[in-house]
Amino acid sequence: MSERVVIIGGGPGGYEAALVAAQLHAEVTVVDTDGLGGSAVLTDCVPSKTLIATAELMADMGGAAELGVIPTDHQGDVAAHLTVDLGMVNARVKQLAADQSADIAGRLEREGVRVVRGRGRLDGPQRVVATAADGTETTHDADAVLVATGASPRTMPTAAPDGERILTWEQVYDLTEVPEHLVVVGSGVTGAEFASAYLSLGVPVTLVSSRDQVLPGQDSDAAHVLEEVLTRRGMTLLARSRMESVVREGDTVAVRLDDGREVRGSHCVLALGSVPNTVGLGLEEAGVILEDSGFVRVDRVSRTSARGIYAAGDCTGVLMLASVAAMQGRIAMWHLLGDAVTPLDLRKVSANVFTAPEIATVGWSQLQADSGEILADTVVLPLSGNARAKMQGVHDGFVKLLCRPGTGIVVGGVVVAPRASELIHPVAIAVAESLTADQLAQAFTVYPSMSGSIAEAARRLHRV
Numbered sequence: 001m002s003e004r005v006v007i008i009g010g011g012p013g014g015y016e017a018a019l020v021a022a023q024l025h026a027e028v029t030v031v032d033t034d035g036l037g038g039s040a041v042l043t044d045c046v047p048s049k050t051l052i053a054t055a056e057l058m059a060d061m062g063g064a065a066e067l068g069v070i071p072t073d074h075q076g077d078v079a080a081h082l083t084v085d086l087g088m089v090n091a092r093v094k095q096l097a098a099d100q101s102a103d104i105a106g107r108l109e110r111e112g113v114r115v116v117r118g119r120g121r122l123d124g125p126q127r128v129v130a131t132a133a134d135g136t137e138t139t140h141d142a143d144a145v146l147v148a149t150g151a152s153p154r155t156m157p158t159a160a161p162d163g164e165r166i167l168t169w170e171q172v173y174d175l176t177e178v179p180e181h182l183v184v185v186g187s188g189v190t191g192a193e194f195a196s197a198y199l200s201l202g203v204p205v206t207l208v209s210s211r212d213q214v215l216p217g218q219d220s221d222a223a224h225v226l227e228e229v230l231t232r233r234g235m236t237l238l239a240r241s242r243m244e245s246v247v248r249e250g251d252t253v254a255v256r257l258d259d260g261r262e263v264r265g266s267h268c269v270l271a272l273g274s275v276p277n278t279v280g281l282g283l284e285e286a287g288v289i290l291e292d293s294g295f296v297r298v299d300r301v302s303r304t305s306a307r308g309i310y311a312a313g314d315c316t317g318v319l320m321l322a323s324v325a326a327m328q329g330r331i332a333m334w335h336l337l338g339d340a341v342t343p344l345d346l347r348k349v350s351a352n353v354f355t356a357p358e359i360a361t362v363g364w365s366q367l368q369a370d371s372g373e374i375l376a377d378t379v380v381l382p383l384s385g386n387a388r389a390k391m392q393g394v395h396d397g398f399v400k401l402l403c404r405p406g407t408g409i410v411v412g413g414v415v416v417a418p419r420a421s422e423l424i425h426p427v428a429i430a431v432a433e434s435l436t437a438d439q440l441a442q443a444f445t446v447y448p449s450m451s452g453s454i455a456e457a458a459r460r461l462h463r464v
Helices: 012-023 038-042 045-062 086-110 189-200 220-232 322-336 366-370 387-391 425-432 437-442 452-459
Strands: 004-008 027-032 114-117 119-122 127-131 137-141 144-147 151-153 166-168 182-185 205-208 236-238 243-249 252-257 262-265 267-270 274-276 309-311 350-353 358-363 377-382 398-403 410-417
Touching (some): 004 012, 004 119, 004 137, 004 322, 012 038, 012 086, 012 144, 012 322, 027 127, 038 045, 045 086, 045 189, 144 322, 182 189, 182 252, 205 262, 220 236, 220 398, 220 410, 309 322, 350 425, 358 425, 366 410, 398 437, 425 437
Parallel strands (some): 144 309, 166 267
Antiparallel strands (some): 151 274, 398 410
């Protein structure tokens, strides 16, 4: 008899787990509330990166004159003579998200996965109750359950979103007109991405950051480059400024800071972090231990404290990336169903901040090397000397590699560049496979190419 697997949540952690379980001949049911793909597809990753794709085009056009491209009836900045139809952009965003969700649904159907629309909750460790929108309940017995319910934007009573002028990052896609002045509160990855995107779309942006720099959790050299670029392009950065409240006043918003200052704009995007969707799921009653913050506690093979219950994705708070959620879900099913499994290793996870320029990272960080947590040699190679960068008018960015003294094994890397999300891959392979800097350097690269700087940085780490 096949193992019965019930998955609560249809995001990357859930649907990727379902595909693995089906491949291993389990009987799989996914209980999904909002739509397959979850927030990653419907309200977060896919929508935001689709919006950013338009912003990237605008940013590229901003440098068109340097490359000899000018309007036939104007002189100067090409982008200054372009406008963005935000209603059209957001309509495309929503359509692409819906199409991606439909693709996932089709794939699950072809693989024999049963999808139940409703809000799932545990009724003990081996039973899931799904409540449909009309209140109808269905019960699904399981040999194992995977909880993949994700997380939601964090809000505050003093800064309540209204969906029109005060917005979470999930609500910006309902805008049909370009904001006159956007205030972004929060300088983490989400805040930085939206600030960069709307700035590229021609919107005046003020970024309110409670920290000393944008992207406090990222490589400080990379964050410094991004700050320089954004402020040079006209963004106002208020560092060490903590938001106290956001109030709507007609067609404007007032962002009040705890030092008495006030910032006014037409719209405000709140990027205050996330809270796990774990309330009311019957987790603790089933024996699942939650952290004080509400996240589900899991080990490196996605097991919770309750036998037969696994968890994956943002509800675990492990590392809030769609790629990590998907891997956690796969690992859970490989472990449950007896396939070969390697525990999750966060040192091998590559991540990207989709700003302009992008910031991609993998492995050990400069901060960890500086603190003595790991011994590493470091080389930083600016892109300003890269031939392809010069051709494309790219002035900002660098490649950074970290390797172990003695062995020369590559243990980390940072790329700050256009399409850094693509350029980080060879570094990620080096980290994952414990390649040496010499091995990375000796692989052929195309000339001219941005990736040539990765090989050059590796050559500079050669020790005789």
